[in-house]
Amino acid sequence: MAYDLIELLFFAYRDFTGDPDEALARFDFGRAHHRVLHFVDRNPGIMVTDLLGILGITKQSLGRVLKQLVDEGMIEQREGHHDRRQRLLYTTPIGHDLAVDLTRLQQRRLERALIDLPDGSEEIVRTFLLRMIDPEARSDILKLIRSPFGLKD
Amino acid sequence: MAYDLIELLFFAYRDFTGDPDEALARFDFGRAHHRVLHFVDRNPGIMVTDLLGILGITKQSLGRVLKQLVDEGMIEQREGHHDRRQRLLYTTPIGHDLAVDLTRLQQRRLERALIDLPDGSEEIVRTFLLRMIDPEARSDILKLIRSPFGLKD
DNA sequence: GAATTAAGTCAATATGACTGACATAAATTT
DNA sequence: AAATTTATGTCAGTCATATTGACTTAATTC
Numbered sequence: 232m233a234y235d236l237i238e239l240l241f242f243a244y245r246d247f248t249g250d251p252d253e254a255l256a257r258f259d260f261g262r263a264h265h266r267v268l269h270f271v272d273r274n275p276g277i278m279v280t281d282l283l284g285i286l287g288i289t290k291q292s293l294g295r296v297l298k299q300l301v302d303e304g305m306i307e308q309r310e311g312h313h314d315r316r317q318r319l320l321y322t323t324p325i326g327h328d329l330a331v332d333l334t335r336l337q338q339r340r341l342e343r344a345l346i347d348l349p350d351g352s353e354e355i356v357r358t359f360l361l362r363m364i365d366p367e368a369r370s371d372i373l374k375l376i377r378s379p380f381g382l383k384d
Numbered sequence: 385m386a387y388d389l390i391e392l393l394f395f396a397y398r399d400f401t402g403d404p405d406e407a408l409a410r411f412d413f414g415r416a417h418h419r420v421l422h423f424v425d426r427n428p429g430i431m432v433t434d435l436l437g438i439l440g441i442t443k444q445s446l447g448r449v450l451k452q453l454v455d456e457g458m459i460e461q462r463e464g465h466h467d468r469r470q471r472l473l474y475t476t477p478i479g480h481d482l483a484v485d486l487t488r489l490q491q492r493r494l495e496r497a498l499i500d501l502p503d504g505s506e507e508i509v510r511t512f513l514l515r516m517i518d519p520e521a522r523s524d525i526l527k528l529i530r531s532p533f534g535l536k537d
Numbered sequence: 538g539a540a541t542t543a544a545g546t547c548a549a550t551a552t553g554a555c556t557g558a559c560a561t562a563a564a565t566t567t
Numbered sequence: 568a569a570a571t572t573t574a575t576g577t578c579a580g581t582c583a584t585a586t587t588g589a590c591t592t593a594a595t596t597c
Contacts, residue, residue, distance in 0.1 A: 233494045235531035236510060237487065238426075241419075242525050243516035244397045245440070263584060266394075273391075279544060287398070292585050294545070316543045316594045334390065341386045344515035352508045355501060357389060359509050362497035363396035372395050378388035416553055432575060445554050447576070469563045469574045 250336040258303060258329070263296045265333060268322065271306055272330035274375065276319045278311075285375065305329060403489040411456060411482070416449045418486060424459055425475045425483035427528070431464075432471055438528065458482060 251265055258264075270285055271277060283293055297320075300306040305326030311317030322330055345353050357378070364372060404418055411417075423438055424430060436446055450473075453459040458479030464470030475483055498506050510531070517525060 233491050233498065233506070234487070235529045236494050236506075236513065237422075237490050238525070238529040239510065239513035239517070239531070240397065240400065242521065243513040244393065246518050246521070247393065247516055261583060269390075280542085288584085289586065290545075291547095291587085296584085311543090314543080314595070316592095318544065334387070337390050338386050340516060341389050344512050345386070348508060348511060349504075351502075352512065353386070353389075355505045355508050356512050357392060358501060359497050359505065360389065360392035360396040363400055363493060364392070365399050368395070368399070372391070376388045376391040378392070414552060433573085441553085442555065443576075444556085444578095449553080464574095467564070467574080469561095471575065 247337060247340060250340055251333040254329070254332055254336070258305075260299070260303075263292075264300055264305075267293065267296055267300060268305060268326060268330050269333065271320045272322045272327055275321050276309075278317050278319060282320065300326070400490060400493060403493060404486040407482070407485055407489070411458075413452070413456075416445075417453055420446065420449055420453060421458060421475065421479060421483050422486065424473045425480055428474050429462075429472045432473065435473065453479070 248262060252262075255261060255265055260268075266286055267282070270282060274281075279290075279293070279297075283290060286293065297306065301308060304323055307321045307323050307326075308318040309321060311319055345356065361369060361373070361378075401415060405415075408414060408418055413421075419439055420435070423435060427434075432443075432446070432450075436443060439446065450459065454461060457476055460474045460476050460479075461471040462474060464472055498509065514522060514526075514531075
């Protein structure tokens, strides 16, 4: 049971992450840049520490990628209002545009995959994906992504 | 629409691939070894060329990983019966055991994610995942994974 | 004032991938 | 029989993304 799902998930995820590659390559960016850009764009003013937590990488790994994104004018760092140690992260207009472009490619693939499926399928897929995530992490992720789920489950 | 699905898929896939990490680390293997071991175990006697096609990597990338798996006694290479150029790949008993262990971990997560979902959800998820894959690749993948789909769609 | 926190940096390393070129042996085509 | 193609492997160099551990600076909190 569910044997083939392992492999389907492997190939599905591969093509899903492959979509943005071409657009990213135009700026000499890779998937690490994509992830950073995406989460900064979706969470304007996020702290470096929180971003590290989301991505599950170390400061050093983020460092290089973030620096390149800042150097290329995609991400801006602003001092925290209350805590001046913080370097809050925001996308610039061009950074936002790129983030939107990349998101659109992935949304299109998701839409094509969901269209023609029975009513309620999107909700089933959403629940399935949520439950694939470690239970301890779910509520944090739901807050982060502001899913249609709200805080249910 | 479907915005949060991008992020849910990211986190779901991360935890999904994270399951086998501990078991792999005991042998000093990484995810590249896992993928090779998995597809060889599921397709005994596969040719190197076909495996390269499945994984979408180059000969050089496969080379190191495959050599380590052979050196550790996880994978065996046998000369082709009809074509003596071929080095057909098989898992050894211990390689098979490891592959099964890793698969079981991922199956458990999939089962936990699907349980309690409405009847027919597994089929919906299966169809969703298949349609996330590039259309040109689907029939090859279906043949490869011998999904309950058979050759439909 | 001391301890903690946020962020950044240095140095070294590992993993998994790449390109391009080349080598060998076996099979197939001409 | 010779030429070509195929299957596999290898050499050398490179790149992207990640790691660990140690250390610094500045700001906040206790």
